[in-house]
Amino acid sequence: MKSRLAFLLVGILLLSFVFSAFVSGAQSLPKGNWVIALSNSYYGNTWRKQMVDAFVNVGEEAKKKGYIKNYIVVNGDGTQNTQIAQMNSLILKRVNAICINAASPTALNGVIEKANKAGIKVLAFDSIADSPYCYKMDFDFVQDGVERVDYVAKRFNGKANVVQILGVSGSAPAIRMLQGQNDELKKYPNIKVVAQVQGEASASVAQQNMANIIPSLPQVDAVLTQAGNASYGVVQAFEASGKPMPLILGDNTSEFLQWWLKMKREKNYETISLGSAPGIGGAAFWVSLAVLNKVKVPKEIRLPLSKVTQDDVDKYSEMKPGTVVSPDFTYEYVLEHVINTK
Template sequence: MLRNLVFGTCLSFIATASLAQGDFVIGLSNSFFGNTQRHKIVDSYIQAAEEAKAQGRIAEYYTLNGDGTVNTQVAHINELILKGVDAILVIAASEAALNGAIQRACAAGIKVIAFDALPTAPCAYKLRVDFAEYGATGAKGIVDVLEGRGNVLLVRGVKGSGNDKDTYDGQISVLRDRPEINIVGEVNGNWSGPVAQSAVAGILPSLPHVDGVISQGGGDGYGILQAFLQSPEYKDDMPAITGGNDTDFVLWWQQEKARSGYATVSVGIDPSSGGAAFWYALNILEGAEPPQEQTYPLTVLTQDNVDDFTGLEPNSIVSAPQDEAWVKEHFLK
C-alpha cells in the first residue's frame, strides 16, 4: 500500500510499505516537480517500481520530490543514505553542488544512477541526455522552417541550471552560423507552460514581429502558443514554435497542419525515462555491469512524422513505454 507523507510545501515523499518480497530498496531524488515532464517521469518510475515489487524483486521504494534547490536535494540524498537504500536515482538540481552528498552515498556502498539532469560526481552511473544536441536539433528545425531568415525569440529553462546552459549553447551553435536569423529577445520559461506563457506575453509588445520561437520544452510549448494566440498580431500569422513534445501543443500542431499547413519541429525526452532509470538501477543491483556513462535517445517530431503520433491524451507528454526489455536492448547489451 502506498503511503504519502509531505515535508513542507515543496517536498512530496512517497514510499511503499515495507514488504518481505525482495531485498533491494531503491529511492528517487527528483530535484524539481514543477512541470508536466517531471510529473510523468516520476509516474513512470513509480509504475516500474510497483511492477518490480509485484515480481518480488524489491522490498521498498521511495520518491522524494524537491523544490529545485540544492539544499533540499542534499537533504533528500542524506535521508536516503540514512534509510540504507541500495540505489539512489538522481535528477540533479546542480552539476557540482550535489557531488559531496553523492560521494557519501557511493562511499556507503549505494549505487547512484543519475539521469535527465546530471551531477559531475565521478562515482555515479549516468544516463546522459545530450542537451547540446537537444538544443541544436530544435534550433535547426526552426531555422529550416524559416528557410534561414527571420526574427526569433529564445525561451530558456530554469536560470542557472546546467540543462539550460547546455541546451542554450546547442541552440547558439546553430544560430551563430545563420546571419539572417536575428535573436530579438530572450526570456526564462522555466520549462513550464504557465511560466512561459506569462514571460512571452510580457515581452511580446516590446519586440519586432517574431517569426520563430526556439524553446527548451518540458511542457512550455503550449504556454508559448497561448501567448501568441492572445495577440491579435499573430492570430493568422503564428510563428514556428519549438514544441517540447507536450501533447496539447502536438495536438494543436496536427490540427493546424491539416488546416493551414503550419510547420514546426518538436524535440523531447521521453518521460518514461523514470521507469527506464529504475530498471537500469535494478539490473545493476542484480549484477549487470554497464558502462559508467551512456547517452539517452531523443524523441524528435517533424512535419513528416507528427501525424504518426495518434491517440494522444491532453495535458501529457508524447511517450512510449520504456520497459525492462527496452532498457536491456539500449543500455545493457
C-alpha cells in the first residue's frame, strides 16, 4: 500500500512538473534576430513621449534578454510626408516589423502596402491606418466622445453651452472622438457648441487658442476635451481670464488630476477624466514580436479607455508630473489580455 501511495505521489509530482513546464513555455519567448521599429508621427505632447518611452523600455528589456537583435525609434513632425519618407527609410533598412502611430488614416496606406510586400510586418496602433496590409490596435475613441457628452448632459439636464477642444489634426483618434461627440450631441438639441478650438492634444496649444477666444464667448458651461494632453491648458486659460471656471473634462494627465484634486478639496469641484493609455507603445512592441514569432494574433484589437471618477481620483495624488494614467504592458499580460482577449 505504501509503495502504491509513493508511486501515486511521484506521478502527481511529475504531472505537475510537466504542466508547469508547459505553462512556462507558453509564456516564454524564443531568442530572435529581429529588428522592430517604431514610426511615430508626432512627438509634441506628454502622451506621445510617454508612449515612446514605453516602447523603448520594453525594447531594451527584449534586447537584453536576446528576444530581438535591435529596435529603432523614428519620431516625425506631425506631417504625412515626413512619416512616409521615414517609413521608406525603415523599409530600406530591412527591419522585420514596424509599429506605426500614423499621421493619417489613409495617407500612409501606400507605404504600408510597400512594407508588406517587402515582407515586413506592420502594426498600426493608437492613431491607426485603415490599410488592409497591417494589423490594427487602438482604443474605442468614439466611445470617449459619447461618454463625455453624456456626462455633460447629465450634469446640466440636457441644456448647456459647450466648447469642443480638437485633437491632433488629421489623426484617427481626433476624428473618431469628434465623431463620437457630434453623433451623441444630436440627442441633446439644447446643448449648443459655441466654439471649436484646435488643441493638438497639447496643453500649451490649447491654452493659447482657448485664451484667444474666451473674451468673445458667451457663458461657457462645459468644455468637451479629448483624450490627449489639452485639459490642463484649458484650465490655465480660464484661470488667467478671470471668467468663471466651467466644467472641464479631463484627459488623465497628472497636471489635470492634481488640479482637480485641489479643486475638489477647496470647492468640491466635480468632473470625470477619460484617456487612452500611452503604455500602448509597449503593448505594440510585444504584439509585433508575437506576430514575428508566429503567435496567432487578431488582425484588429481594441483596448479599453482608462476612466477616473470623483470617487477614485484621490488614488492619483502621488502621480508624477508629466505623466498620463497608464498600466505597464508586460509580454505575459499582452499575451493573455490583449492578444487572446475574446
